Amino acid sequence: MPSPQDAPVASGVHSVNTQGSIEPMRWRGDHLELLDQRALPEQILTLRIDSATQTAQAIVDMAVRGAPAIGITAAYGVVLAAQRLESAGDWRKPLERAISELAGSRPTAVNLFWALARMQETIDAHREASQAPLAALLATAKDIHRRDLEDNHCMGALGAGVIARGGPCAVMTHCNTGALATGGHGTALGVIRSAWKRRLISEVRVNETRPWLQGARLSAWELQQEGIPAVLAVDSAASLILAEGKVKWLIVGADRIAANGDVANKIGTLSLAVQARHFGVKTMVVAPASTFDQSLASGADIPIETRSARELTHQGERRITPLDIVVYNPVFDITPASLVDVLICEKGVIETPDREKIAALLR
Incomplete structure (x- = not known):
């Protein structure tokens, strides 16, 4: 179970974008925002997600659900794990632990494993780097998100x-x-x-x-x-x-x-x-x-x-x-x-x- 500091945090009211379409998740530069689907339709609330553990918990709790949305959210969860790493030391094992934690959140939705496999491919491509490839991981997560919409x-x-x-x-x-x-x-x-x-x-x-x-x-x-x-x-x-x-x-x-x-x-x-x-x-x-x-x-x-x-x-x-x-x-x-x-x-x-x-x- 996540510690209290790893629980998803309600951060306010979620709004639709300027085109009027519904956005279940948004990347906010250093954190993820999820439209809390448990509150709908009575309330339109946002959860602030800052870690892979919070991401996994949001998936388990069905704050986010639907196979493609789960995959996209998990990809951003890997990015959040990379952000939390110290600059020194072996960055690969913590990221692989985060991927394992996210993979355990919903066993049936195969999109989850597909998205995490893509994030693992990005990690493998930068395995010799001295630091976690944060920019490359974020680019992969955003690409998964964009392609799903297309x-x-x-x-x-x-x-x-x-x-x-x-x-x-x-x-x-x-x-x-x-x-x-x-x-x-x-x-x-x-x-x-x-x-x-x-x-x-x-x-x-x-x-x-x-x-x-x-x-x-x-x-x-x-x-x-x-x-x-x-x-x-x-x-x-x-x-x-x-x-x-x-x-x-x-x-x-x-x-x-x-x-x-x-x-x-x-x-x-x-x-x-x-x-x-x-x-x-x-x-x-x-x-x-x-x-x-x-x-x-x-x-x-x-x-x-x-x-x-x-x-x-x-x-x-x-x-x-x-x-x-x-x-x-x-x-x-x-x-x-x-x-x-x-x-x-x-x-x-x-x-x-x-x-x-x-x-x-x-x-």
């Missing part, structure tokens, strides 16, 4: 193009995959943003996404910020909504995609994909190339993170379950590739994804 806009355009084939329609989304979960714009919600600008979406059906309510608290808030019509519903209403026939696409993100196209995403995605297939609704998965893990043959190899039982047993400080009830609280489930109609990353569009198509695209 990739999101690319995926948004590709996804909107797919939706355009069938004409304007309602869509459903799960969890939060917008600007808050990325470097900006979003993955699945980025597609929705881009399609809305092209008048291809009539409304968005938002699942509340228990138990952290990322749909109710975050996606609904983001959609309201841009005036996109949204209707929030309890997760278990999804079948009823899909049966009405107005929703034509289920659009979701991913935290890890195996070599065969199986998708790890927020718990509930699998049941939604099954329901969508039954009702003739197509499923679109949107994620950057960094989300693909070619080292894992299938979804059976993807580690499934579980979280505290308290997330289910309590509402705030009030217990709502019997004492000593056994609780299973998985964060993710695995949707087989056979239930995915379209898979989109910044490199292109894969329809009915499989191992061969994914390998060809990622080359």
